[in-house]
Amino acid sequence: MRALASWIRAEPHGIHVVPADCWIDPSQPVARALVTHGHADHARGGHGRTLATTATLAIMALRYGVEGEGAVPVAYGEPVALAGGVTATWLPAGHVLGSAQILLEHAGERVIVTGDYKRRPDPTCAPFVPTPCDVFITEATFALPVFRHPPVEDEVARLLAARDAHPDRCVLVGAYALGKAQRVIAELRRAGHHAPIYLHGAMERMCALYADFGIDLGELRAVADTSKAALAGQIVVCPPAALNDRWSRRLPDPVTAMASGWMRVRQRARQRNVELPLVISDHADWDELTRTISEVNPAETWITHGREDALLRWCELNQRKARALALAGYEDEDD
């Protein structure tokens, strides 16, 4: 039997679409890059041409200075003809603003590269669109059956309860600066928290970018402009690295929280010195990953980064053909 999608090669530094000589999320500079979303491990600068959604390009311009002629915007659902008879279509992935799966079509075969994705509703981005294909190249960040993310409403309720329980302290939420921070803020607003939310300096421009794309995050203020006393009883959002940093000394005895899928495992939270672990993830959990594979029902599943052993095992148990790709440089410790 002929191998499926032999025109796609997994190389250590990215997925190579051979007939079009394009790379998906390459970790080294290439002539033509197709980028799924703006996180640093997928979107890097220095490529000749970068094809990505308008929002992803705006994020890359903000973070890595990618702009000008090399940046080629694409719209969700509109096929783009590449060289060598390859067509690429960006489809929403539900991960962060602008995130996409990339559907590649060539020689009668359909291949989807998911990038990172999730299936739960997220007020800050378009929802994942399940799309039939022959080869489904999926992420596996949380591919262990212990990872079952609880409803985001429950976690936000715990965050608000911690704020109410400590009127003299503030709650400091560590959240990845792109995506997670804005989602936590948007979910707080949805839960009826309309007080100003205070930001670490590294968050400000990304939140402003989200607002430019029409995502209402309510009133945001800079921690730098606020006195320590005024922060009591407030919610502050910072990048995870700042949680235990000297920066946090300017806050009134913060309750240290972290919004991440890893918080499901107690020792991960302890390693981060977290008092209030919030299991909020922008990645698919075990149930979402396995349900998505069943729903998309590809002839083959290729597994990229994360805990590929377990997802391979699930495919084996469910008589699904699968293999793991060895890609370098993807890190999702900050989800």
Added chain:
Amino acid sequence: MEAFAALIDALVYTRSRNGKLALIAAYLRTTPDPDRGWALAALTGGLDFPAVKGSTIRALMAERVDPVLFALSRDYVGDTAETASLLWPEPPVPPAPPPTVAEAVTALAAMTRSTVQRDLAALLDRLDANGRFALLKLATGAMRIGISARLAKTAFAQAFGVNVDDVEEIWHGQAAPYQPLFDWAAHGAPPPLGEDRPLFRPFMLAHPLEGAVVDLTQAFAETWAAEWKWDGIRVQIVRAGRETRVYSRSGDDITAAFPEVAAALDIPAVLDGELLVRGSHQGGEAGGAASFNALQQRLGRKIVSRKMLADAPAFVRLYDVLIVDGEDLRSFAWDQRRAALEALMPRLDPTRFDLSEVIAADSLDALAAIRERARDEAIEGVMLKRRDSPYVAGRRTGLWFKWKRDPLLVDCVLMYAQRGSGKRSSFYSDFTFGCWDGDPDAGAELLPVGKAYFGFTDDELKWLDRYVRTHTVNRFGPVRETDRSLVLEVAFDSVHESRRHKSGLAMRFPRISRIRADKPAHEADRIEALRALVRD
């Protein structure tokens, strides 16, 4: 069970000792009897359910989750109970409300090997993930949430405004759920003391001298008494109400393993000393004690053979007397207790009891010189005790110090690494290392000589973890074999002949003392160098 589960969860995420004390104290104050008593038993390791083992949980999960997926999950999470609590297939509607702690304890105690699978599952079905975690931790008796029994007792004392030393003392005569203890502390009932029972009294412990501030302004010999630190196990021998018991430092009853010692005490007394085996290894012929290795053969036995009693006879070298003939001497100065102990010696069986010698030293420097000799005499080091110190429970600052001899050092090569558990679950933190069995440049091989999982700082652990991941040549389940390129300086207290290792040697208290990334592997030590340090 929900309140207990919430307590366990909060304790996991609370770093500060005061924060933990406050959480436990609040729980003990607000939870009704007998739940709080059972919870206290769980926190202090006082519960035992023989039908529930780690293997029970694995078997329970094997019926519900693919074993490969369970193993991968367990490896990642680093804790069997937590893995099971997360993987448990929840029924769509719980069959009953969550059990109380007392209800759960009663059910667990009634389980047998033939019913445990069914009945434990029925309890788990009634709980959420946090509740399942708490239940499984309680059931297997391995809480591992960084709460010592001492901390829990301190929290108990804090909750009810009583003295923690009183709690320790009363504690040992009580069984869970400690109703008389709560009646005393919470409701002012008279303390349930057992005068006529052989109860354990909390040990007085020493601080390491290194890094301590010792007041040397007063005349040394008048202020301090020095003794050898013998290398056996610290024990307390208690006789009361015509019964004698031997307790280890943690308060475990080890009478059954040392019947000859228990049989030799016929005076009502509480004595503190070092349990040793007759021999000539420690302190030469005159010292009369064998190496720790010899004692180890006798530990953990429920029945002791006649041959063992003959080949490795045990005795106690006495350090202190707490109570004798009904008189409690603990508030007296060390000098006075020492005099009482010396006066007591003629009444004790000399084959089973002797007196720990007081070392004559008139300055710390003189003692340092004597301590240097400790290596040759295979003694662990020296002790320094204030002559005016009362016998107080625990480690009281400034009264007693231990001054261990300097460790031995050897350069080894890292061979294998295994992931740790608990808070080190994501780190390769258990290291097996080896020495060369000849000239490495002439084709010698590395033979494993020991395993260590401490001695390094958190930053060094991160470094070692990264090193292991990037120098792996083979994987065997949770174990990685490395490319044998890294030299580790290993510190250890002593080394003995052992049939357990291919090298024929086993180290005592090995720990990683330095990472020698600067040293090429072929310059690490040879087995002969290590063998030369054996003093058996």
